[in-house]
Amino acid sequence: MHKRILPAVALGAVATLGLAACAGGGADNGGAVDGEGQELTVWIMKGTNPDASAFYDEVSDAFEDETGATVKIEEIQWADAHDRFVTSIAGGTTPDIAETGTTWTAEFADAGALEPLDEYVDAEKGLRDDLVEGLAVAGTYEDELYGMPWYAGVRSIVYRTDVFEELGLEAPKTWDDIVTAGEAIKAAKPDMLPFPVAGDAEFQVYPWVWGAGGEVATLDGKTWTSELDSKESQAGIEFYTGLATEHGFSSAGATTWKETDLRDSFTQGNVAMMLSGSWTPKALIEANPELDGKIGAAVIPGEDGGIAPSVLGGSHLSVFNTTENADLAWQFVKLMTTGEFAEKWADETGYFPGVQSAMEEALASTDPLVAPFAQQMVEGGASVPVTPNFGAVQAKKTTNSMIQAILSGQKDVATATKDAAAEMT
Structure with a gap:
């Protein structure tokens, strides 16, 4: 029998290596994608970030500056989200990108609705080793990564x-x-x-x-x-x-x-x-x-x-296979989940980033309302x-x-x- 308690990861040892955040610049697979004239549809769960509007405006502007593409972000209520996903998968009307809760990613991957992300992750130098392990495990189905770790709590x-x-x-x-x-x-x-x-x-x-x-x-x-x-x-x-x-x-x-x-x-x-x-x-x-x-x-x-x-909870960002430009969708996922915007989202929501390099501040914190949670996540994060x-x-x-x-x-x-x-x- 195999235990299903999965440690978040020994972040302390890894984070001190000073891994560089992976956002910005070009990926090893050819850099930023030209998305001039294209628009991505993104579903994000409502309520996680009370300051979401300003954040969405900022990340959308940065993405347009980087790729030329625009983004339409739609907020979805958690209570309605699963049924909406199931209906959209059945009808082939899924968004390009969506936030998927850690317990849903495997389900949607099993339904054949998601694009595998391994090729994109592995093309970014150091990114694979930078993922928070518990979130990466939850985003992996049949040995392929379908959920890019975004934030964790x-x-x-x-x-x-x-x-x-x-x-x-x-x-x-x-x-x-x-x-x-x-x-x-x-x-x-x-x-x-x-x-x-x-x-x-x-x-x-x-x-x-x-x-x-x-x-x-x-x-x-x-x-x-x-x-x-x-x-x-x-x-x-x-x-x-x-x-x-x-x-x-x-x-x-x-x-x-x-x-x-x-x-x-x-x-x-x-x-x-x-x-x-x-x-x-x-x-x-x-x-x-x-x-x-x-x-x-x-x-x-x-x-x-x-x-x-x-339980190490949180969310992934997943790319749905109905998208017409998976490379462009990945560029947006990368922008949201690594570097500046990953840290900004974490600061505004109180969650931890999904990449270790963005967690260094939390791991070093002496704040009595931060340090115990960081220790819990590092030494006692588990997966259903x-x-x-x-x-x-x-x-x-x-x-x-x-x-x-x-x-x-x-x-x-x-x-x-x-x-x-x-x-x-």
């Missing part, structure tokens, strides 16, 4: 530093530390949820599975088998759901919460600890300026210490199973339904995990 623990300081607590380094801190907060601040368990938030679950030594699924040959019902996975899920069912750190209402509900409750001052993305601290403070200086971050600990892997079928698992909400059944008391951990594993497999 990872979830870690976000907590109220003022509450911890008031109660003499330190950021948790083990699972027992989480319980100890939660009990202290519960006793001192009964109106605050110490660590709510959001029932409709799949990626909040897997760190506890991995932190206990379990797996979401394993691959043997060409056969995937879910391991959610293994002894180790059950132990992680029992700890996580036990924060609510055993320790009372959550609420009945949180059983149906999405991650957005969790963050809303945090900004309202009702939550002391939660798992949240590297892209969220800035937004939390913007939503409630009184939280400025009162938020900290910490890596998700393994059961007895260390770092529990966390890279298979076209995992999208169906997510669409059916197999993992979320399992957690909700446990939180609501409909099933015990053993039954819920066994049923979920069977459905996932």
Whole structure:
């Protein structure tokens, strides 16, 4: 059996080599493409970058200056995106380029809708080795790269530093530390949820599975088998759901919460600890300026210490095979994902770039709201199973339904995990 926990990459060692960003200039395959009079259509997900309009104007102008081609960027809602992609693939009406979530790239590649990018990547000196490994793995299907890493984020623990300081607590380094801190907060601040368990938030679950030594699924040959019902996975899920069912750190209402509900409750001052993305601290403070200086971050600990892997999320940029000029499309992808514009997008969104050379600043940061996430990504970035079928698992909400059944008391951990594993497999 092959483990599917995939490290983001040992970025610290590689980034210090000072790899040059690859944007600008000409590629080894002949330089910039002449796109005079041509227009590319690009789909980007709405909401990731609140300052998107200014960014799109700037990158479009730079692309036109470089190639002579214009770009039509259309923002798509995440909630509608998958169905829209499926419909456009079936009808042959896909855009030239689109942002594809890391769990969709393999699915669209399997459908025969995407152009392989290996030839373009390998023509750019040093680019292949510069890709963030976890994103590159997620963008690879049957040994070909179909998703160019664009940006990445990872979830870690976000907590109220003022509450911890008031109660003499330190950021948790083990699972027992989480319980100890939660009990202290519960006793001192009964109106605050110490660590709510959001029932409709799949990626909040897997760190506890991995932190206990379990797996979401394993691959043997060409056969995937879910391991959610293994002894180790059950132990992680029992700890996580036990924060609510055993320790009372959550609420009945949180059983149906999405991650957005969790963050809303945090900004309202009702939550002391939660798992949240590297892209969220800035937004939390913007939503409630009184939280400025009162938020900290910490890596998700393994059961007895260390770092529990966390899902390395983010997006690729993919070129669809309906494009009339794949070379021109690649030039735009390269402009967006490397160098100046990769760094600018990361700065504006709170995500990390998809190339290591643009991550040097984050890796060297001493900012308490940056450094822990960078460490989590470097030492504990992980991938969900890279298979076209995992999208169906997510669409059916197999993992979320399992957690909700446990939180609501409909099933015990053993039954819920066994049923979920069977459905996932």
